[in-house]
Amino acid sequence: MRLLFLGGTKFLGRATVEAALERGHDVTLFTRGETNPGLFPEAEKLRGDRSADLSPIAGRSWDAVVDTSGYFPGAVRASAEALRDVVGRYVFVSSISAYADFSQGPSEGSRRAELEDGHPDDEMLPEYENYGALKALCEDAVTENYGGRAVIVRPGLIVGPHDPTGRFTYWPHRIARGGEFLVPAPADGQFQLVDARDLGAWLVDLCEDGDGGAFNATHPGFTWAELVESTLRVTGSEATPVWIDGDWLAERGVGEWMELPLWLHDPDWVGMNRADVSRAVAAGLTFRSLDDTVRGTLEHADTTEDAGLRPERERELLEAWGR
DSSP states (O other): OEEEEESOSSTHHHHHHHHHHHTTOEEEEEEOSOSSTTSOTTSEEEEOOTTTOOGGGTTOOEEEEEESOOOSHHHHHHHHHHHTTTEEEEEEEOOGGGBSOOSSOOOTTSOBOOOSSOOOOTTSOOOGGGHHHHHHHHHHHHHHHHGGGEEEEEEOOEESTTOOSOTTTHHHHHHHHOSEEEEEEOTTOEEOOEEHHHHHHHHHHHHHHOOOEEEEESOSOEEHHHHHHHHHHHHOOOOEEEEEEHHHHHHTTOOEETTEETOOOSTTTGGGGOOOOHHHHHTTOOOOOHHHHHHHHHHHOOOOTTSSOOHHHHHHHHHHHTO
């Protein structure tokens, strides 16, 4: 197949292009050439800014397009309109954040987020609180142009090799350092994530022969105990988990999701880790072992300063808990 990627050299896009090339597909990348420009010398590379000039893809045709870089509805609409008659299928990577309510785990038919103040200027960087609503508008731009040929993929937290966010990487790296480490109780509490390599391979499946429509795309769920056990096993670390009650952490102002990655305690948000993924699983989405994801993260992704407990903050909380 001839596949066009809008993006394709960073994290999920990178994993998807790798899967496409491994299967022998003819790949074209349309990027600004600023992120990992030396990757994939075997692929055709078109340079340009999708938000300003689509002329590099004019007059061309492909079997499918994978859009991993769409955040603003105006830019996505322009791409969908330009490609509508020359590309058979449009696979758009949206987000679980496109839903409006996370007090319950969303299914594909759940109500989506809406902007309260209309459409923002497409030149603005997306504010976090607008991210989901902007993704929902991007979805509309694709489906209005492609109809049943549109594939809308709503991943949960994407993790694994080359993860730039630190939202999962904190845990393998922290546990590998050893010593006592803070983990939110209960041990059987659940979170959802998906390895970029599994998601990328499945996106190629959808290009090749898949259903249209929307899909929640993440693992059905891991427990905190499974994460701890997996990382201890992979690293050989002698680190010791200290399980601390979630209410106690919340009372002390521990931040959900970023300060303590993966952790969601607020009842209004726990549904983000309870998405119904049965449709994607039925359509062929499969998952590698958590050990493999932890190993790939340790080998190819560093943690970041803006995600995870700082050592002094963790020690302060452990001491207050009585360690």
